[in-house]
Amino acid sequence: MINKIINEEKITLGVCYYPEHWPEDLWEDDFKRMKELGFTYVRMSEFAWTIFEPKEGHFEFDLFDKAIALAGKYNLKVILGTPTATPPVWLTEKYPEVLNVSHNGVQFKHGSRRHYNYNSKKYQELSATIVTEMVTHYRDNPYVVGWQIDNELNCEISEFYAEADHMAFKNWAKEKYQSLDALNEAWGTVFWNQTYTSWDQVSLTLPTVNDTSNPHQALDEKRFFSDSTINFAKIQADIIRKLTKDQWVTTNGMFGHLDNHQLTEDIIDFYAYDSYPNFSKVIKDTSSKPLRDRKWSLNLSTVRGFGGNFAIFEQQSGPGGWVNRLEQPAPKPGQVKLWSYQSIAHGSEMVLYFRWRTATKGTEMYWHGINDYHNLPNRRIAEIETFSKEIEKVGPALYGSTYQAKVAILTDYQNSWDGEMDKWYGNFIGQSKEAWFKAFQYNHIPVDLTNINKKTTVDHLSKYDILIYPHAAILTKETAKLLTNYVEQGGKIVFGCRTGYKDLTGQPYQKAFPGYIADLVGITVSDFTLVGAYEAAPKVSLFNKDEQEALGFNEILHADNDDVEILGHFTNDYYAGEPALTKRNHGKGTAYYFGGVFSYEIAEKILADLKPDDYSEYFDLPESVELAVRKNDEKTFFILLNYASDAQPMKLKQPMIDCLTDEEVTGSLTLTAYDVKIYSFS
Amino acid sequence: MINKIINEEKITLGVCYYPEHWPEDLWEDDFKRMKELGFTYVRMSEFAWTIFEPKEGHFEFDLFDKAIALAGKYNLKVILGTPTATPPVWLTEKYPEVLNVSHNGVQFKHGSRRHYNYNSKKYQELSATIVTEMVTHYRDNPYVVGWQIDNELNCEISEFYAEADHMAFKNWAKEKYQSLDALNEAWGTVFWNQTYTSWDQVSLTLPTVNDTSNPHQALDEKRFFSDSTINFAKIQADIIRKLTKDQWVTTNGMFGHLDNHQLTEDIIDFYAYDSYPNFSKVIKDTSSKPLRDRKWSLNLSTVRGFGGNFAIFEQQSGPGGWVNRLEQPAPKPGQVKLWSYQSIAHGSEMVLYFRWRTATKGTEMYWHGINDYHNLPNRRIAEIETFSKEIEKVGPALYGSTYQAKVAILTDYQNSWDGEMDKWYGNFIGQSKEAWFKAFQYNHIPVDLTNINKKTTVDHLSKYDILIYPHAAILTKETAKLLTNYVEQGGKIVFGCRTGYKDLTGQPYQKAFPGYIADLVGITVSDFTLVGAYEAAPKVSLFNKDEQEALGFNEILHADNDDVEILGHFTNDYYAGEPALTKRNHGKGTAYYFGGVFSYEIAEKILADLKPDDYSEYFDLPESVELAVRKNDEKTFFILLNYASDAQPMKLKQPMIDCLTDEEVTGSLTLTAYDVKIYSFS
């Protein structure tokens, strides 16, 4: 958790800055203005390898020495990025083996970013050198407080098929399986005669007819990509740790094929997230009641799950997008402030804006910063100035408090990664996760996203009254036991279709569905069907209420125990009348099983039956307002975020203190467009 | 025809089984249960190369020896597949030249299936070796009755651009054309200066700007792919024939770029089809009155055209699809039985289900078999058990009877292959074929799909009262003469637009359309237009009835003879009032020409004028019910298949025997959902 590492006693703000982009005579004014805005931190240097090492083995620090000294003059603390996200052209020209390669064999070259692979020994060596040089040079610099490793590991691309990756994977597989027999068994190579007879034959997946590789190999491949990424970060973290005393280490994310929980636990001091809620404007969302920018609360909850409170290293502060893709509108007036509070509400203790001034060159010249190309005043900087003053007021009190949730959605990497290829359940995970998150959000019930893995204990889970674990196709005997214990001790859990039919290799068990949790839920699946793309959607009726569409997959449930309650039925096709939702009390707790994919409407119905604790004794809130709760030993903070573009009525059922005005308020109130309120009891 | 080869006197059932996938201790129970289900055949080993030859030149037969012996113990007859569809990784590692390559030069590698090319001498040699070894080992095995060559030749991919293919094509072209002048003439290389001046320059089509190659070369390329496939099958068939006495040879299909008629005539003993009607659930069909799974009757009719009665080597018995594509719903209760009868109705004498148990590993772990991953009872196995009992009752009588059709749709490979590239008629063939098939189906008129080629005689065609030959762009003088003779002898024939304007190279004649059949139909095309993608559809009125859309292509017809009857006109645009459909009596027969693409509605109207024989004196049937007729020397069987998900009324106008119950029935009856009835006269 960031609070043990960072020696601030308040929530702090800052900004990303690129001194190398601007004439030196702008720097001082820029730093001065940052200070005026109340900023504490400035991040620099993450794309500056050639500045530091203009030719191999020749190092220069003048530019950043000057910039850091000037920043320090204005009491700014400097975070330095290691520049390995963008290798210099002299490097890729001399050592083309460091380049990443597409699955079909196209080598990615100089001209963009992240065109390297993690397993090239040469790249690891040259990265270690530049990091060693930079850290050695700056370890005693009084203004440099911490390090960001690389930049956005696995952003843009998280697949690696260079020769070095193929070789490293072979060794990874040898290490994991020890024998070819074990590997053949795990990958099910007897199917389609894929049996390996020599380690030389083993590689990452290759181009194939119909672009379809062995799915078990493809799952291991993703585990390997994650391990490779973590190993690459570790090389740098080890150097920094070895050479420094007080400087901390982090990296910013979050991106694919990377076990961020392991990364946070093993490699870095705390996690830094890059939050761009306006990506919601370039993603088509045809679901009912779309979350839009509020979906970033789901992302932030995921990040909080990595290791508690965290930092934002890039907070969107203007229109975003590349020259040729991802073009985003400008944030509406109020949204930058709203999103900054959104980050804090979910546990961020530090918010750095991306970026000080919009770049006048390159692929990201439309990723606008606080300032436009010119240095003229604009509404965004005015808004951030207001926010900064507010946070100066509430920041010290909020700092160190933690997000409060009594319900959680369970996630795990095994199913995420296996599900990327497996269309028979993979897409359902995201759909159901979002449906449940919406149901919690619109009912103002704070929720965590909690990762479950081999080390998870029942104590960890028992923090939560309710767990939602939608479509864990891969579910081991040990996990089933863990979840059964959780229920026995009083927990409630909800499963969806396709649960429990696969082992850790991604191979189906020879067991009735839902595998090892059948005993817990008391049912087996007697018949099932995927819902075809061009078929009319079947329907379900839950709790004898009106029908909903049962999209994706339908499982007809068979109660194996008398104590199983049937809470819902399918209502059409040949399985009309068959059970679709069951509930079984077990020990002190309860287990639900739904033979389908969760829509928001279905999650809402089940949520009503789960009866979670909520805050309705304090608030009467409209749907567009998120309620987040941060608490420390002294106080509970209720943070209300209005995502609507218009004013919204709300009701405070008990008198509270408005932490931004120190006034006591109660009764009917109005939140203006994109408004944020922080309340606590006096 | 299968009946001369297979020594059964009944329709037989069976299943595909993969002993190598399962622990040995499951085998005996599996075979025992197969026997209980009434199965006669079990197919094995088509993906087991590495089991037989774990390293080059080292052969092992233990696993299959045991499995075959056990199958034999339960009176199962074994069909062995040669394992060449999936080369071992030791093979592709050592001899990468055996791999197939995409048109753009990407080499397909280990990890899926069918990643080899047919023309690699090394692959031919290694294939010959494994086939020789297997056949030598099993030729005297009392339980092994026949061989399946490879598996699904040209499935997944039917284009081959490895170096070996380019070289083989050069030789194929040299053999065909003898001189470069002849090749240049046939490929029209004078256009765009493509003239070849040395045989070294000749190859398969290559990557080009806009991905558009010489169309005449592209046509020859498809002929070559077919010849290559047949040659590869022949290498294996010759070995099997040379080494065995009573064992038969087949292969399973059907897939692209392969002259299955030639294959069936020259290489194999009978054809085996793999029937998966639930693919209809993953293909979007926006046509009117879509055929859905009933379209497999069109496929089965096509297969019947290869060589009469046939076998089904893979009959869909559950949900299908790969891990990452083609995801299909489960068959509805009754559909597996319906589809099995559909196969038999169209001439199948043997039905093997795919497959005994759903694989728990690999790309096809969702191609469900009769059994699920577990061995628990399910509704599909119950349904097959019912079906097996029915077929035990009716199978002996039905066996050897043949499908009866007095009308046929003509097809040929030249136009299919040329039309793949040629958007000016190619797509029309499939549309019109399906439109006419629908019209025949919904009017309960059994129809054949008949191939026409150089060897076709007027006697062969004269079996049919009516022929539909929709858009034969390529139509030689000889074919025109053949069809003229057919009409003179009393046949009726229907042509569509774009008929007869090309020769066998795919080059237009310098003749008025429709080329050599102009005399037969008595018209020429005086003006024409393709219908643009963004234009409103023109209309036609046929037989002075309401208008239909005239999609695709419009030809304005000019009657060159007085005896030409104008049966329809275009009704809008500048050619309103111009002839669109003509009819001319010639000899004892009649020739129709329609200057457009056939829709179902248009085919219906013309069909009414054609007045084909039908079975309306016996039956009054709803649209959803297919009528198929099989007949032998003794009896005529009327097979009624209800594709609807609900009960359908029908009427038997004369008393008949229900062959499944032996009861006499007549009058108004009901077919339940997916029901099948077999009637005959007592």
Next chain:
Amino acid sequence: MINKIINEEKITLGVCYYPEHWPEDLWEDDFKRMKELGFTYVRMSEFAWTIFEPKEGHFEFDLFDKAIALAGKYNLKVILGTPTATPPVWLTEKYPEVLNVSHNGVQFKHGSRRHYNYNSKKYQELSATIVTEMVTHYRDNPYVVGWQIDNELNCEISEFYAEADHMAFKNWAKEKYQSLDALNEAWGTVFWNQTYTSWDQVSLTLPTVNDTSNPHQALDEKRFFSDSTINFAKIQADIIRKLTKDQWVTTNGMFGHLDNHQLTEDIIDFYAYDSYPNFSKVIKDTSSKPLRDRKWSLNLSTVRGFGGNFAIFEQQSGPGGWVNRLEQPAPKPGQVKLWSYQSIAHGSEMVLYFRWRTATKGTEMYWHGINDYHNLPNRRIAEIETFSKEIEKVGPALYGSTYQAKVAILTDYQNSWDGEMDKWYGNFIGQSKEAWFKAFQYNHIPVDLTNINKKTTVDHLSKYDILIYPHAAILTKETAKLLTNYVEQGGKIVFGCRTGYKDLTGQPYQKAFPGYIADLVGITVSDFTLVGAYEAAPKVSLFNKDEQEALGFNEILHADNDDVEILGHFTNDYYAGEPALTKRNHGKGTAYYFGGVFSYEIAEKILADLKPDDYSEYFDLPESVELAVRKNDEKTFFILLNYASDAQPMKLKQPMIDCLTDEEVTGSLTLTAYDVKIYSFS
């Protein structure tokens, strides 16, 4: 301008002919028939390299010698194409380095056309040789009057990534920037650490992650492609000029990545355009009131801008399209004549039809010519015969007259090329250009398309009362000064959003928008937003009238001067009521600024305020009729073209002479479908 070069005193017709495709015995009849049709020109040989040079260094001229002599016998003048668009297979086989390569590294090979690159020294050398040989052979031929260089330079593909192109670009960049520092500055390589430290590292853009290259390099790349194309044409032009006396030089277009203005000025004698208006049938156009084939008037106006009157070397004369793409319907009766007049109306002095007879082979066997495959009469040839007679009558008078326009739309290559990659304004240019063109067309106001570049003078611009310059993101201080002068001298100019924020490298200025023209228009942009793909469109109200959608991009304008008139406002979202359209009188003229992308409806509204001169005193015309005006010293010709498929009423307000009938006409008249009238005062 063509009139100084071609020694005709009338508008002439002709046709493209391929003697190499047809038996020699057809030639004489073909030429004879051309003569009867009134044709003057025949173009030949542009794809005939192998005919002339069947093997390297061995030349043959017999075929074309004979064809040219025969053409001459029928008084046809011959235009020869240099055959470099289609290298022989012996050439590409021997020198594969001449082949073009895709951005991702796929080499384009023999089998189509234009598969070579411009920078291969070997290809330049072999091209020079064949051109030298042909010109030497034909320079004294009395029938050969001119040369077409290559064929459709940059058609099909206008990107080149062969090794030779990478090398040539390196040299081009060295030449342009002289130092790496200058190059790094221009390409903004400090962003993402792309700094080049050696010239060896410099290349064209390379394959990258997410297929996104440095945008400034990408802009230079397009300039380089244009320079390479022009250089390749120059090599040939120089040879022709050096070896010939009276023969002229041209090339036909127009295609991408080519500065046709520079080409016309520096390399060729006049420009030849290939006009295929039926491409409008294969392009989806969902805009309001689509222009369809009338959009070719926009193209023709663009071509006229290259250098005044021009020629048409390929005028569509039948259905068009390749075997496998671009399938077009047949022109309706009257359209070929209409389109021929459309070419002439816009300044063409010569119209060659593509082509004499439809090819019976190759990729373009559906690019129909005047004649079908056969030589039978058809409606198209009859229509051309009529047209030829008409042009014989009016051609002499029209010849040498020039198109009259008092308004112009400004275009430039810098923004076109930069905007290809830049989604933040690039697509707006075409949308607004078309919207304005529509507004002018439907109001019957002739308009020019005028290129603006470094050499443009205020005198040149002052020919126009009104200029529209929609979205010139790149706009230099010099250009701003030029446009300011234009306004000061009395011109009216209209700008759209995104004007003036970039310099010539494509890098944004550090200035308030709209940069250097802010003073002229008197406003700055105080806030802005791109309109997201999934957002509801904002609205504007102009001139206090009903609302229009404000798609694409919205700029909130701030009037910096008192004399700025606010003519329109946004009407919703947070910027409702903010200025969207301004007008400022400056000097004797006026400058408008619209903070959005122009739709047809918006252009119409502004046009009403601009009050351009029109011809309403002479005509009352329906929307479907285009009015073009050609004028010479003696006379003004009003050419009326009816694009509608039905008759259209019109009114002549003053008596005029119908130039085709010599009759005086006045009052209410009717134009039949696709009709053309030419009027002048007596």
